[in-house]
Amino acid sequence: MPADGGLLDWVPAGDRGAGLFLPSEYLVKPATERWERREAMRLRREVFCAEQGLFGRDDRDTADRSALLLVAVSCLSGMPEQVVGTVRLHESAPGEWQGSRLAVHRDYRRVAWLGSELIRLAVGTAHARGAWRFTAQVQAQNVPLFRRLHWHTLEEIELHGRPHHRMQANLAHYPPCKAAGFVSMPRRAA
Numbered sequence: 001m002p003a004d005g006g007l008l009d010w011v012p013a014g015d016r017g018a019g020l021f022l023p024s025e026y027l028v029k030p031a032t033e034r035w036e037r038r039e040a041m042r043l044r045r046e047v048f049c050a051e052q053g054l055f056g057r058d059d060r061d062t063a064d065r066s067a068l069l070l071v072a073v074s075c076l077s078g079m080p081e082q083v084v085g086t087v088r089l090h091e092s093a094p095g096e097w098q099g100s101r102l103a104v105h106r107d108y109r110r111v112a113w114l115g116s117e118l119i120r121l122a123v124g125t126a127h128a129r130g131a132w133r134f135t136a137q138v139q140a141q142n143v144p145l146f147r148r149l150h151w152h153t154l155e156e157i158e159l160h161g162r163p164h165h166r167m168q169a170n171l172a173h174y175p176p177c178k179a180a181g182f183v184s185m186p187r188r189a190a
């Protein structure tokens with residue numbers, strides 16, 4: 001155990017609840033380990049099947065055969081601990097990339113910009129692989145988040161009976177990224 005008893009690995013969750021602590025460091029990276037892929041799929045089922053009811057028991061589809069899977073992993077004492085976010089990206093036609101299945105664990109939303117960082121790594125990675133266009137079908141409630149991240153609406157559509165926007169990222173704001181990932185940290189409570 002570290003000299004501080006591991007306490008430096010946790011930060012107060014602020015307005016999320018007195019006495020609640022969250023890990024102080026997250027890795028946003030491609031899923032390279034089998035457990036990371038397994039836990040990312042579990043998180044997708046929790047979010048898209050159980051929480052949102054968009055799919056039955058399993059949200060996997062043909063895009064998963066070729067998609068690159070990214071994860072956000074919480075760390076304790078510098079060691080990866082839990083997959084708390086995920087997104088996938090795939091090339092649907094030469095140079096045309098799509099992102100989908102963006103999900104952050106309920107307890108880790110709005111704490112460490114994990115959704116934003118997953119989007120940044122997804123688009124930057126595709127850009128580095130030659131993307132000239134990156135699009136996603138965004139649930140209507142998330143459109144403001146994507147707009148702030150320099151995406152614009154191409155068309156409004158209905159998917160799974162819910163309103164969505166087909167949106168495109170402005171690649172000028174997403175430099176090609178060949179890094180193995182990012183470290184993301186939560187904003188500490190005052």
Ligand SMILES: CC(C)(COP(=O)(O)OP(=O)(O)OC[C@H]1O[C@@H](n2cnc3c(N)ncnc32)[C@H](O)[C@@H]1OP(=O)(O)O)[C@@H](O)C(=O)NCCC(=O)NCCS
Pocket residue numbers: 047101102103104105108109110111112113114115116117137138139142144145186187
């Ligand atoms: C959409 C989703 C992925 C966003 O994940 P997230 O990690 O909460 O995203 P971010 O933290 O990057 O940004 C979300 C918001 O929290 C804010 N935020 C981020 N970190 C913060 C912090 N430390 N303190 C205060 N606010 C913070 C951001 O400014 C942003 O503000 P907004 O609500 O006004 O848009 C997540 O809500 C989710 O999984 N939803 C369910 C599934 C879903 O809808 N998927 C997307 C399909 S298109």
